[in-house]
Structure formats: structure tokens, C-alpha cells
Amino acid sequence: MLRHTFAKSAVGMLALFTAVGAARADTTADLIELDRQWGAAGTKGDVDAVGKLLADGLVSVDAEGVRDKKGELALVKPEPAGTKYEPTDYKVTLLGEDMAVMTHGTKGTDAHHSMHVWSRKGGKWQVVATSSTPVKK
Numbered sequence: 001m002l003r004h005t006f007a008k009s010a011v012g013m014l015a016l017f018t019a020v021g022a023a024r025a026d027t028t029a030d031l032i033e034l035d036r037q038w039g040a041a042g043t044k045g046d047v048d049a050v051g052k053l054l055a056d057g058l059v060s061v062d063a064e065g066v067r068d069k070k071g072e073l074a075l076v077k078p079e080p081a082g083t084k085y086e087p088t089d090y091k092v093t094l095l096g097e098d099m100a101v102m103t104h105g106t107k108g109t110d111a112h113h114s115m116h117v118w119s120r121k122g123g124k125w126q127v128v129a130t131s132s133t134p135v136k137k
Contacts, residue, residue: 028092031100031118034125039085045078055119055126062132111135
């Protein structure tokens with residue numbers, strides 16, 4: 001009887017860990033897709049689309065200084081035709097169900113390394129903090 005109860009518990013725990021792992025993979029994929037949308041919208045100069053991905057209390061840090069959401073959106077301008085957002089090496093670390101830290105690089109003329117803190121409120125993911133560092137040439 002004890003062996004049967006232990007086996008049922010082990011199967012239940014395995015199912016739980018599998019479900020948690022699948023949820024983490026889904027969240028990671030969702031966040032990577034949102035970052036790609038952010039990059040594509042920024043390349044097109046789509047201020048409205050970028051604005052939906054940035055939290056009202058955003059803090060942005062780069063070589064030029066510290067900005068809020070308004071300052072970040074002021075920088076969104078269409079890139080020259082043919083410019084592509086080319087992210088590389090995504091890493092997403094979940095800090096619970098509703099917060100994640102993402103790092104990645106980008107290729108191209110504006111190659112840089114980025115770190116974003118994503119927060120989910122009301123089922124919607126937004127960037128609450130972001131930082132970028134140019135890639136040394």
C-alpha cells in the first residue's frame with residue numbers, strides 16, 4: 001500500500017514539474033516574441049506599438065543616460081529601408097510567474113547587448129526597465 005501511494009505521488013510530482021517546465025518554456029517564447037515585436041516596431045518607427053510594450057514607469061539606461069518612457073519613445077524613428085532587427089543569444093530568467101529578466105545581443109549597424117526586466121500585470125507583459133551597451137568594434 002505504501003509503495004502504491006509513493007508511486008502515485010511520484011507520478012503526480014512528475015506531472016506537476018512537466019507542467020511547470022512547459023509553462024516556463026511558453027513564457028520564455030512569449031517574451032522573446034514580444035522583444036522581436038518591440039525591435040521590429042522600433043525599426044519601423046511605430047511609436048504606438050513600442051509604447052504598448054513599455055510600462056508607464058519605465059527606466060531606460062544606456063551610454064547617453066537615463067530616460068523614462070516619454071524619453072524612450074521620443075527616440076523611436078523609422079530606420080533606413082532594409083534595416084532589420086537581428087537579435088541573438090536570448091536568455092530569459094523567470095523571477096516568479098510575473099517577472100522576468102531577459103538578456104540578448106543584436107547584430108548590425110547598431111549592434112548592442114541588452115537587458116530588459118519584464119513585468120506582467122493583468123495578463124499583459126511590459127518592460128519596466130531596460131539597459132543597452134554598444135558592442136565594441
